Amino acid sequence: MTSTLGFAIMSVLARQARTGYELATAMRRPLGYFWTARHSQIHADLQKLLAAGLVRFEAEHGPGPSGKKVYHLTPDGRAALRDWVTEPPQQRPERDELVLKAYASWLADPAELLALFREQLAGHEARIAEYETHQAAMGDVPAVDHPSFGNHATLWCGLGYERHRAAWCRWMIERLAGEV
Amino acid sequence: MTSTLGFAIMSVLARQARTGYELATAMRRPLGYFWTARHSQIHADLQKLLAAGLVRFEAEHGPGPSGKKVYHLTPDGRAALRDWVTEPPQQRPERDELVLKAYASWLADPAELLALFREQLAGHEARIAEYETHQAAMGDVPAVDHPSFGNHATLWCGLGYERHRAAWCRWMIERLAGEV
DNA sequence: ATATACATGTAAAACGTTACATGATTGG
DNA sequence: CCAATCATGTAACGTTTTACATGTATAT
Structure with missing residues (x-):
């Protein structure tokens, strides 16, 4: 099962292909106003989305010990996101x-x-x-x-x-x- | 360190002594509008508050395998709650x-x-x-x-x-x- | 040269939910 | 007698944060 964070990630990728690092900065602003996650959680979730065939990546030469991975939505990912949008949100408890x-x-x-x-x-x-x-x-x-x-x-x-x-x-x- | 749930529990006990079960129902309404927890979490947290000397209980004869425990705030608990109220809330991430x-x-x-x-x-x-x-x-x-x-x-x-x-x-x- | 931004990942701990497990009291 | 409510607790699992760990590219 895809977590809500998975859909948050896909919502960003639906607009533009991104690295995990760029996703983490998007989770500060503008996405951070209504959903946040740390890079450690994003990298873990990207691997789940990858296994589910909802995203794929292009390996590119770049900084970091293992270059960079530019993730993009697959057609399956786009369809899953599209379906999720119109489903009623699960009401999570208010904590204020x-x-x-x-x-x-x-x-x-x-x-x-x-x-x-x-x-x-x-x-x-x-x-x-x-x-x-x-x-x-x-x-x-x-x-x-x-x-x-x-x-x-x-x-x-x-x-x-x-x-x-x-x-x-x-x-x-x-x-x-x-x-x- | 007392968790926010601990202060939520103490906020209820500051008004009236309660059992863990009654605290769980208070976490539906009216407290549930801004803070929720399940009974399993409440019982666990009460044991932490007990160890910290912030609450105590009177054992009473009643339903359940081990009777009932009516919890009340200690003077230390009331002081801790009072101090916590005017401290700036830690901004937790919005997730909507x-x-x-x-x-x-x-x-x-x-x-x-x-x-x-x-x-x-x-x-x-x-x-x-x-x-x-x-x-x-x-x-x-x-x-x-x-x-x-x-x-x-x-x-x-x-x-x-x-x-x-x-x-x-x-x-x-x-x-x-x-x-x- | 060196600091900052870019880049990826793992591990441990805290927090929270769901499911499991038990049993007494009370009202019909 | 039986069902609902009252009552306490543990275990397994998923989510989230914090800390650990590493290393490249780029601008000053």
Whole structure:
């Protein structure tokens, strides 16, 4: 069975052939906004995808003890990815440490809590500004069958998320500021 | 080192003494909205917390092969929890399968995608209605040092999250409906 | 020359899920 | 009496992180 990471890798390869190293950097940005993995996990997963016939590689001369391997999707890989996209996602448990802290916030020091949420808010505001710059640079939303539609869709979601979290932080700050 | 699950457990025990079984049901609702664990993991973690002196239990006669154990926080446990609340959360990687699918959505069938996002939207709308009922039942927001402030804060966040996701689904549906 | 980026992999440990295993209490 | 709920725990497996291990190409 292909893991979700396997599909994340194939989602990148569907756009362009890449080495494992390049996949790892894609897992920081832009893919890292919604899926991450370390290079050790990526190399291991690539071997599984290879065994399943979903990817293949061209060995090229390059850095590293064993040259470089440029991976690309096979027709089977592209078909598997295409099918996976429209299947309902398995709902994995939510795990949100800041919300957990909010649940226990009643026993903490309000002044320290206020500092925590102000710090979090600053982070969200910085990311909102960053995402808005990206969005302005990307221009109009293309047709849904264009690769960059995926970039628009994920950026829209990321921006909405950051705005929601910023609003929540402001609500918390308002409540806490009244107590200090 | 206490795991985040350990603090989740202590967040529940800070309100009321509980058995491991009761902690597992709390990990479905209401805690399950932002942190989950199975009973097997909870029992294992309780033994770590016990060894660290952060919780203790009273053995009581009851069901099960070994009676029941009602756990409560020790003063050390309460202090550790209190300190943890105001520490910045360690940013754990985002992993969102639906957003990953959106990233690869350009190569899928628009009609099937439309069905997927309509289904997701229906789920969000149902949860919004459910949370709004909870919120109405809870009444006004109490002082920040009252345990139920934690319930209000987490519910506010959950409601904001569901509304954000619903809005994103509607945006996707609008784009996709134009193509089918 | 030397530091940085590029490049691939393995091993150990932590975290989390699923399945296995047992048995008492309670309500119908 | 029987089923559901309450109750505790262990074992096997898969996923993810951290650390270990190596070595080339390139720009300063």
